[in-house]
Amino acid sequence: MSFIHTSLSRLRKLWPALTNLIRRKKPGPGLEQKLVLRVKQPHLFPTPGQLRYLPRLLSKTERLIFRGASFLGLVSFLALLLLTLNYFRIPAPAGGGTYIEAVVGQPKLINPLWADANDVDRDLVGLIFTGLFRSTASLSLEPDLAEQFIVSEDGKTYTVTLRERLRWHDQTPLTANDVVFTVKAIKNPAYQSPRANDFQGVTASASDERTVVFQLERPSASFLSSLTVGIIPEHLWADVPPENARLAELNIKPVGAGPYRFDTLKKTRQGAIYSVHLKSNSRFHRPTPLISNVVFRFFSDTQSAAQALADRKVGGVAFLSRPERQGLTSRTHLGYYRLELPQITALFLNQKRNAALGERSVRLALAGAIDKPNLISQTFGGEATLLDGPFLPWFPGYAEAGATYPFDTSRAASLLDESGFRLKEGATVRAFVPKDKKDKRFSPDTELKISLTTVDIPEYVKSGELIRDAWQGLGISTELIILDPKTIDRQIIPQREYDTLLYGEILGADPDPFPFWHSSQINPPGVNLSGYSNRRVDALLEEGRLLTDPAERAKRYQEFQTIIGEDLPAIFLFAPSYTY
Numbered sequence: 001m002s003f004i005h006t007s008l009s010r011l012r013k014l015w016p017a018l019t020n021l022i023r024r025k026k027p028g029p030g031l032e033q034k035l036v037l038r039v040k041q042p043h044l045f046p047t048p049g050q051l052r053y054l055p056r057l058l059s060k061t062e063r064l065i066f067r068g069a070s071f072l073g074l075v076s077f078l079a080l081l082l083l084t085l086n087y088f089r090i091p092a093p094a095g096g097g098t099y100i101e102a103v104v105g106q107p108k109l110i111n112p113l114w115a116d117a118n119d120v121d122r123d124l125v126g127l128i129f130t131g132l133f134r135s136t137a138s139l140s141l142e143p144d145l146a147e148q149f150i151v152s153e154d155g156k157t158y159t160v161t162l163r164e165r166l167r168w169h170d171q172t173p174l175t176a177n178d179v180v181f182t183v184k185a186i187k188n189p190a191y192q193s194p195r196a197n198d199f200q201g202v203t204a205s206a207s208d209e210r211t212v213v214f215q216l217e218r219p220s221a222s223f224l225s226s227l228t229v230g231i232i233p234e235h236l237w238a239d240v241p242p243e244n245a246r247l248a249e250l251n252i253k254p255v256g257a258g259p260y261r262f263d264t265l266k267k268t269r270q271g272a273i274y275s276v277h278l279k280s281n282s283r284f285h286r287p288t289p290l291i292s293n294v295v296f297r298f299f300s301d302t303q304s305a306a307q308a309l310a311d312r313k314v315g316g317v318a319f320l321s322r323p324e325r326q327g328l329t330s331r332t333h334l335g336y337y338r339l340e341l342p343q344i345t346a347l348f349l350n351q352k353r354n355a356a357l358g359e360r361s362v363r364l365a366l367a368g369a370i371d372k373p374n375l376i377s378q379t380f381g382g383e384a385t386l387l388d389g390p391f392l393p394w395f396p397g398y399a400e401a402g403a404t405y406p407f408d409t410s411r412a413a414s415l416l417d418e419s420g421f422r423l424k425e426g427a428t429v430r431a432f433v434p435k436d437k438k439d440k441r442f443s444p445d446t447e448l449k450i451s452l453t454t455v456d457i458p459e460y461v462k463s464g465e466l467i468r469d470a471w472q473g474l475g476i477s478t479e480l481i482i483l484d485p486k487t488i489d490r491q492i493i494p495q496r497e498y499d500t501l502l503y504g505e506i507l508g509a510d511p512d513p514f515p516f517w518h519s520s521q522i523n524p525p526g527v528n529l530s531g532y533s534n535r536r537v538d539a540l541l542e543e544g545r546l547l548t549d550p551a552e553r554a555k556r557y558q559e560f561q562t563i564i565g566e567d568l569p570a571i572f573l574f575a576p577s578y579t580y
Contacts, residue, residue: 098293102305102317106273106298109246110254110262112230113186113193124296127278128169129230129256132160132179132212139342139394141224145174145231145257145285147210155219155548160227162210167283168233169261176206181234183214190242197515198226219546221553225510230256257281259289273298309334318580321458322381325579338383339578344390345460345504347452347467347571348529354499356448359441360568361419366450366500367405367571368412369470376574379462383579387572389561395511396550397557404565413474421448423475430475449477454502455488459576464502494524501529504576513560514541517569532569 105120115125134144143149149160166174183204186193201217216223233255240248252273254262260278268274278294297314299305306324308314312333320328328334347366351358376384388405391398416422420439421430429449432442450471454464464480471478483492492498505516505527515521518541519533537560544556564570 093290095288095290096292098295099291099316100295100297100314102299102308102314103296104299104302104305104319107252107276107296109251111251112182112232113191113195114246115230116194120296120298124254124276125230125256126258127260127294128254128258128262129232130258131229131231132162132227133224134228135225139396141228144228145179146227149224151548155546156216158214158216158223159207160212160214162212163285164210166257166285168235168257169255169281170233170236171283172233172235173209174231174233174257175209176212177209178231178234179212180204180206181238182229182231185232185237185242185245186229188242191245195226195229198229202226219548221545221548222508222510222512225508225512230258232256257285259284259286260294263293316580318578320579322379322383323458337580339580340385340392340394341576341578342392342507343504343575344387344392344507345463345502345573345576346387346390347573348498348501348503349568349570350496350498350500350529350531351569352531353496354450355442356421356450357499359419361415362421362448363568363571364405365412365415365419365474366471366476367568368408368415369474370467370571370573371407371470372573373407375463375466378466379459380574380576383577385575385577387574388565389572390513390517390564390570391511391557391561392507392575395507397511397554399558399561405568405571409470409474416448416474416476421475428475429477447477448475449479451479451481451499452502453481453483453488453492453498453500456482456484460502460504463573467502493527493529496524496529496531502573503529505529511557512545513557514545517541517560517564530569532567534563534567537563 103120103123105118107120107124108118109115109121110124110128111121112125112129112131115121130144132144132146133141136142145162145166146160147163149158151158160179162174162176162179168174183199183202185191186195187199187202189196202223203215205213205215207213214223214227236250236255237245237248240250245251252265256262259281261281263277263279265276266274275298276296278296280289280292282288297308299308302317302320302324305314305317306320306328309317310328325336349357349363349366356362372386376382376386385393389399413423416430420432420435420441422433423430429447431448432444432446434440434442434444452464452468452471454460461482464482468478468480481498488503492501493503515527517528517532517537519528519538520526521528522531522533540556540560540563544553544560547553547556
């Protein structure tokens, strides 16, 4: 009984499992086929296991073709990848290195207060110092040391806020007090700064460490241009007596806040400055310059500078004359860059010294005798801009000259005849023939003689020779006087010792012609080189200085250009370019 009881007990436990086994669906006739097809289902691409057998399936020729195709495919893929990367990559210049520039001349006063008197000083000051504002490539102004500025409604108050954390090269903080000190130094007669006129009638005060307030006696549209002058450090200059400021060592070993800081200075055995080394300013408020070191190497003449460039002892040189550049054309490692200069070159006519120039017909004849395109071609190889007026074509307010005087020798000769200066038979020089007994402008038979003075620079000498020959071809006795720059600047111009002066005037970022054409600037130190006086022109120039509306200001300057074209106090020639 116990055996039967035990067996039934085991059966009851196994019964559910047996029932499930009996109820399970039996395999159908197509199930095995489906399983085989699933195992043998084809793939879109060979599996890695299948690829191992590929070489066994190919002939020797097929294997070579397959390997070549695979190699070309890989190369094509890599090339496509590189092209894609280059397309989306933005190139960026690398920093570092040293640039050496050849400079003709010597630094004397590396100081913003006096740098305008020396091209070498001006170049160095532009790198070592910086102002509240700076000029852009388009001749507009933008803040530099300044962060922002506010102009009052009456145009007489300028409030300038400095950037934060400005520092001098010696790591001393640069504050509003430094700006105020600089302005006061420029205005102080003891410093004898040529920038003094820019701040005439201007007072500066510091309301806090970052804020400077400029108070003007009257509005000035060009005032912001004055604020491009470099700022000097009060903590170094305050203890230097103004009378001795030009003798201070700081003028040769300057401390500024510009993109480059002074590093070292080397001299020759004779005491001349051989070179000045500058290093990039890592604390500069704008992006740090990419070139780490800049070296100025000084030469006594352009020939030596050009030779150093040809020998690769320097990396660049500026202001080489056209003949000197032609000697370097075979040097394939050199590149040339032409930059337009804000300079007007003209023949300034001194009517007070030579009465014949007071005759408008004579001035018109002198202008018509000059073939400007030919002059520019022969002197500059075409690398200059022809001018007919006192404004540069890219300056705001420029107007096409209302009166131009094209090259026409026949008309020029007729104008001279009308003026009374006639060329008698057999004579080579024109002499005055009165129209009647009342014509007392000149004594009878007074010869038409004119001196032409210019600076001893190849381009100016060549231009002077061409103009002299043109005038003499009309029967005008012309004496060409060539003088060194120092004599021109220190004697000839201050004393107005010239009949006609072939000279260039550098203009600022703001096209303010007041210093060159207002009657108040006739006497030295003014630079109204023609001694020109016209009440309407004076009024236009005064208004142009006061107006802050660019459109209204441009109207005044356009009328000014029209009057100058009619009066012809100067014969405008060209604006030279800067070949670098």
